[in-house]
Amino acid sequence: MNWTQTVRMAFKSILNNKIRSLLTMLGIIIGVASVIAIVASIQGTTKLQKLQYEAMGANRIDVYAWGARNKDWQEFEEYLDSLDEVAAWSPQSQYWDWQNGGVQYRSKKMDSNGSDSGYLQMYFVNEHYGEVTSMSISAGRDLTEADCKSRARVCVIGETLRKYFFGAMSPIGQELRIGGKSFEIVGVYAGKYGGKLNTNDQMLIMPYTLQSLMMSSQGMSDHQYIIKAENAEDIQTLTEQTLPEFMQPRCEVNGGYFSAYSNSQSQQQQEASSNLMALLGGGIASISLLVGGIGIMNIMLVSVTERTREIGIRMAIGARKRDIIGQFLVEAAVVSCCGGIIGIVLGCFASAVLGRFMLARQLQQNMYLPNVEQFTVLPSVGLVLGAFLFSALLGIIFGLYPANKASNLQPVDALRTQ
Template identity: 60%
Template sequence: MNWLQTIRMALKAISNNKVRSFLTMLGIIIGVGAVISLVASIQGMATLSRLQYEAMGTNKITIYGNGLKSADWNDLEDTLSIDLKDRVKGWSPQRTYYDWQSKGVQYRSKVLANQKYTTNIYFGNQDYSTVTNMRIVSGRDISAADCARSSRVCIIGEAVRKYFFGAMSPLGQHIRIGGKSFEVIGVYAGKYGGKLNTGDQLVVLPYTLQPLMMEVSVYDSRNYIIQAQTKDDIQPIVDTINGKFKSRAGSNGYFECNSDAQFQEQAQASSNQLALLGGGVAAISLLVGGIGIMNIMLVSVTERTREIGIRMAIGARRRDIIGQFLVESAAVSCCGGLLGIALGCFGSAVIGNLLIKQQTAAMSGWMPDIEHFTVLPSLPLVLGAFLFSALLGIIFGLYPANKAAKLQPVDALRTQ
């Protein structure tokens, strides 16, 4: 007997007991659906985290330090510009302006007061927009000439633009910070919906204006942002800078150079472990479904003992009997797997998107807004779940199939 005929007989046996076959599939359906929903939802959360980090800048390295002399910081800048120029795509200071008098930012009579809203004011160079992945939507960026001339210019975030200017163009207008006037030359695209008290509420000035704006100590605190050429360049840059400058901070200072990639890798590893754990727990229901298949196949063997005897009497071989029952159990399991995949796709879209919405709301204000995406299982996950369900059908169908094949034709024919 050929395999095509075996498959037809197996499918006919399933169709003759539709309700029982569906109830047998139910364990597989629930198991596959649960595995896909859980793993895909966790993967969706990991994707959200990765996109948010990428929105803040790819291949980004940050330096925080205190206790180094100005000569040390100059040496650091030379190291980035000369020694590491083949590995560094761009770098910029990110020194914070502290408005000790709390006057806030002013435009004419309107004030964005620090008592109510915190405006992030930074000193950066011509690479600041590049290394922070900020995009100019109108006007121009800070140039090297602006830094060299200490030009009183600034770029504002979307929240500042909305608050002061509304529908009016801010370009060429002057705002006051610390009692000094600065011309607005550009506007950054919003990453946080243009809301106040978020990363969109910022102003960036040329870094050479820091001595004009505030007192700078010989042992001042500094922050730098670096963008590596490639991901492979990140660790050599971090190792070089830490090895050369960390010891210069002294016992009363600190110096740290690290990369967001390290945090992303840790978060990805945690997500992978959580996905394995969730998938493992959900896979238990698959095993229960497999046991259900074995149970119903044993019942089927008992019910069809006479049929088996007739087939063996007219020449069916032992392997034909085994093949028939294995195909039948695998067909039940595969059909359950397909229905489970459909359930898993629906579940991952619903559960994953609810989790992402909740996470986005919780992190609103300090993590960038990401364009909405639907959580769906990956192709390897779907294929893996389907093949595993088929394998379960074969494994748990072996014992009933073997039992059917061991029946003696004479004994089977005596069965009523």
Template identity: 75%
Template sequence: MNWMQTVRMAFKSILNNKVRSILTMLGIIIGVASVIAIVASIQGTSKLQRLQYEAMGVNRIDIYGYGAKNRDWQEFEDYMTNDLSDKIAAWSPQSQYYDWQNSGIQYRAKRLNNNDSNSGYTYMYFGNEHYGEVTSHAISAGRDISAADCRTRARVCVIGETLRKYFFGAMSPIGQKLQIGGKGFEVIGVYAGKYDGKLNTDDQMIVMPYTLQSTMMSVYGMADRQYIVKAAEKDVIAELTDELLPGFMQGRCEAGNGYFSASSDSQWQEQSESSNNMLALLGGGVAGISLLVGGIGIMNIMLVSVTERTREIGIRMAIGARKRDIIGQFLVEASVVSCCGGVIGIVLGCFLSAVLGNLLLAKTQNSYMPTVEQFTVLPSAGLVIGAFLFSALLGIIFGLYPANKASNLQPVDALRTQ
């Protein structure tokens, strides 16, 4: 008997007992769907977190320190620009402007104060020409701060999407004048929103040339310094944060009874992904128990089938069917049942993954993390193929004993069975 004929006979046997076949498949369907939905959801969580962290800056390193002299910080900037040029793609100061007088931001008669709980908090930063690059802020209108702006201490600024909507609405803000701390600034650009332009998010931001910090805040020789560094590639982040950057500045800061730190969200993200992978294995293992239950169900129904078809087996053996033909027939039937259940389980698992992905997206979108658009949780190709192959393997394993039992029947004894 050829394999095609065996497969046709297997499908015919399944169709002749539809309800029993569906109930047999149910364990496989539930098991495969559960494994795919649980593992895909955990993998989707890792992907969503990675996209949110990348939106805040790809390969980003945050530096904070105090206690060192101004000359030390200047040497540190030269060190990052020249000596680490192969490991650092760009860097920018990120010092925050504190509006001591609370004069706020004003455009014509419209004002935005930080002491107004309804309007939220405005994040005002000093940065250089690389600020948009290191923080992954894309320009949606106008241009970013330039090196010339920093060199000439130009009173220009780039605003976030929230400020654009609040002050200007449908009007173009480029070239308009804002009053910041009582001083006039020209709006030269707008950063695209990461938080849908909501109040009290990082979209409610304004960036000015860092060379204006001392005059804007009326202080000289700031005690602390903050930088954002974009590593050239992910592989050098650990070396920069653990060795190179602290090796140059930590001693200088501590000599002035200060402190220095260099950290990256990428390192936390790697730890989180490792934990999520362990959860995925654990969740998949727990859900896989139902697959074993489904396999036992297949064995049970195949044993019943052998008992019901004893006379048929005897006839086939009497007319020349070999032992391997009988084994092949029942193994194929068990595999077909298992594979059909696996396919249905995969479809159901993909649907559940998409539903859980939407729930996950709605739950994790908040004011603390950037908005991620068009995110759908779907199982990976490896997970789908693995689930299908495992379901087929279950059919073979749990169908082996019934098939072997059928092949060991004696033709004479089988033909006597009514």
């Protein structure tokens, strides 16, 4: 008997007992669907976290420190320029609006210390700020080196400020009042968060050379920098060795401290945690697969009992022991594979539904999640292929005992069975 005939007979046997076959597949269906849905949803959560970190800037390192002298910070900036591992850097010193003047355009005002219009983030930066934070210009231009050198009173605003102050009107060339001083708007950063309040879209940047003009020395004791590493592989060396070894002793001399941290490190930790959760979740859901395998073994044993006379006739006309084993193994594998395919389809559907639910929930609860035009959680090809192969293997393993029992029947005894 060839394998084509064996598979055809297996499908015929399944179709002759549709309800029983479906109930037998149920454990496999639930198990495969559960594994795919759980693992895919955890992978979807990891994907959302990755989108959030990417929105903050690729290969980004945040530096926060205080205690060093101005001369030390000048040397630190020169040191950053000399490092091949550093692609770009920018200071990011927050503008503390002690007078609470906020930002004003004509009669409209946005409070800088939090109000109904949200919290406004204002920073002193250099011409590389857009590069290190992965911000892109949607209108006008970014800050330039000439702006910083000439201490030009210019600013770039975020999408939230553009919508709040100007609506459909172009803000380029308009003037804002910041701390009682006039600033010309030269550019607008494209919104990453849909122009929502209390996000990085609600920001305004000015040349860092204006910091001493806009703020008193009491508000300048700390220093913050954003550094973009040339490669992801350079991040650990920069954060743990290169930068601390140069700057930490200079800060600690005056009782200060130095911190260099990368969001990619958090991302790696969260990915490792998500992978572990996916493994545990998949392992728990796999228990139902084992239950499904036991169900296949049980139904195949019943099938052997019901078809004892058929087995005896086949053996009497020349069927070998391996033919009988092959027939029952193929039947068990077909039942398991059919259940696996149905489970994969249901698992993919459940993953897509869970993905939309997760995205809607994250957009409501997480203000730092960037706007996502299209987000679909679907299992990876490896996961689908693995689930199918595992279901097939499960059918073969649990079909071995019934198949072996069928092949060990004696033709005379089998033919005598009514």
